[in-house]
Amino acid sequence: MLRYDEPVFRPPSEARSLIIQATIGCSHNRCTFCGSYRMKKFKEKGIEEIREDMIIARRIFGEVKRIFLADGNAFTMDSEKLLEIIRIAKEVFPELERVSAYACPADILNKSPQEIKMLTESGLNLLYMGVETGHDGLLNEIKKGVDAQEMVEAGRKAIENGMKLSVTVITGLGGKELSYDHAKETAEVLNQMKPHFTAALTLILVPGTPLHRKYERGEFHPLNPLETLQELRWMVEDLNYPTVFRCNHASNYLPLKGNLPEDKERLLSTLDYGMAHPELLRPEFLRGL
Ligand code: SF4
Numbered sequence: 001m002l003r004y005d006e007p008v009f010r011p012p013s014e015a016r017s018l019i020i021q022a023t024i025g026c027s028h029n030r031c032t033f034c035g036s037y038r039m040k041k042f043k044e045k046g047i048e049e050i051r052e053d054m055i056i057a058r059r060i061f062g063e064v065k066r067i068f069l070a071d072g073n074a075f076t077m078d079s080e081k082l083l084e085i086i087r088i089a090k091e092v093f094p095e096l097e098r099v100s101a102y103a104c105p106a107d108i109l110n111k112s113p114q115e116i117k118m119l120t121e122s123g124l125n126l127l128y129m130g131v132e133t134g135h136d137g138l139l140n141e142i143k144k145g146v147d148a149q150e151m152v153e154a155g156r157k158a159i160e161n162g163m164k165l166s167v168t169v170i171t172g173l174g175g176k177e178l179s180y181d182h183a184k185e186t187a188e189v190l191n192q193m194k195p196h197f198t199a200a201l202t203l204i205l206v207p208g209t210p211l212h213r214k215y216e217r218g219e220f221h222p223l224n225p226l227e228t229l230q231e232l233r234w235m236v237e238d239l240n241y242p243t244v245f246r247c248n249h250a251s252n253y254l255p256l257k258g259n260l261p262e263d264k265e266r267l268l269s270t271l272d273y274g275m276a277h278p279e280l281l282r283p284e285f286l287r288g289l
Pocket residue numbers: 026027028029030031034035036037072104130
């Protein structure tokens with residue numbers, strides 16, 4: 001049996017990858033909307049423990065082509081340690097093709113371009129980063145730890161040093177008051193960053209988080225499903241870089257998928273159709289994280 005410190009999260013596109021927990025929890029763990037790792041105290045696992053996990057996985061699964069390094073932001077580890085983990089992974093799984101991990105913007109900013117290049121060349125060549133919003137005030141409010149300019153810098157630095165970058169933004173994160181500005185400024189940050197993959201999630205208020213407490217106090221006014229689609233439309237209409245765009249997460253009211261820019265008109269028409277036919281939207285009780 002593989003040993004996991006639950007709960008374990010991974011991007012939907014890593015559903016078929018071997019999950020190796022290189023870290024437990026998230027070193028940042030402060031975002032006001034996020035409850036994913038609140039119950040975990042952040043720590044890095046030791047190299048020997050990680051090697052044992054891989055050897056056990058080899059016995060169970062045999063061939064492994066893709067590894068996702070969990071938890072929250074395994075990319076925060078020292079580059080040398082990450083390189084050693086990848087070296088061991090290639091030793092245990094000679095057929096390995098790709099290693100990926102979650103990264104906070106600060107983790108990327110804290111590494112030198114040379115370190116990122118070395119990691120990319122070693123096989124860790126896909127990072128998942130939560131952009132959440134491009135709105136400076138909202139980034140500050142949700143305690144993301146960086147402003148919009150630093151967010152763009154982090155994304156560009158990863159891409160310019162060879163990484164594939166997949167980012168998520170969260171519709172509804174600014175509530176009713178910030179909806180339009182959140183959409184437009186997020187599009188602006190994405191346009192500057194130009195990530196290869198862009199996914200839009202929809203806010204789910206998680207009990208126990210600061211944002212949920214704000215909602216309970218009546219200080220946060222969530223969007224309804226139609227307002228959420230309108231916000232997404234405001235954002236998508238401004239996106240002007242080539243990317244694989246997805247909005248097909250369990251949190252979303254209306255599944256969308258396409259390549260930008262060529263599918264933009266289709267995505268916008270689908271959003272218009274969804275707004276005209278609210279009965280087709282995913283019901284609240286079926287939404288999930
Ligand atoms: S959103 Fe990401 S960076 Fe923020 S606390 Fe959650 S896992 Fe950590």
